[in-house]
Amino acid sequence: MIEAVTWTVVALATVLLVVAGVYAWLDRLIDDRLLALIALIEVGLVIQLVVGLLDLGSIDDSTEQATFAAYLISLPLIPVGTGLLTLKEKTRWAMGSLAVGAFAVAVMTARCLQIWTTHA
Template identity: 55%
Template sequence: MLLPLTQVLVAVAALLMLVALAYALFDRLMDNWLLALVTLVEVGVLVQLVRGLVGIGDLDGHRATFIAYLATLPLVLAITTLGAIKDKTRWAMASVGVGAFAVVVMTLRLQQIWDLYA
């Protein structure tokens, strides 16, 4: 895992979370700017997926957990975003915010596993 990529990914996902929750608070629907943020986070997650799978080593018994986090991380935000595009309520934006929060937490956990066991 690349620490600078993790830091940028966490920062952009946290920004996405705050913006999506602000959209939910002000009852706004998804627009191009928010979709661009989602795309930026997804590209970072996919780069991290490739980097993690290429550089995976033994990981001292935590290999299955690491691969599970890597494999599900791209799906979390994609599924919540597709749901938000289809659903036109304030809760759709709240779900994108929760999905972005999940990306932040899962990315930090991936980095923690990598630092401890790789």
């Protein structure tokens, strides 16, 4: 994994979490700035997916290897899924789901880095 990309994704997901929470509080709909933020997070997650899967063999514990691979594969689906839900559903709860998805991305990405630095 690329540590700088990981921390950038965590930071962008945290920003998305806060902004989506504010949008939900203010009952605002998704706009182009949030879609751009989702796209940036997605690019970082795809980079991590490719790099992580190419070097998956360097993790020595098979259980952690499976967890790491599952996180890497599922992480890019979260921003896309919550972003599409937010576009389709025009309520404040959709922005809440985007905030929860951003939180999940931040936590799971940090956990991937933890697995990587501990076992690789």
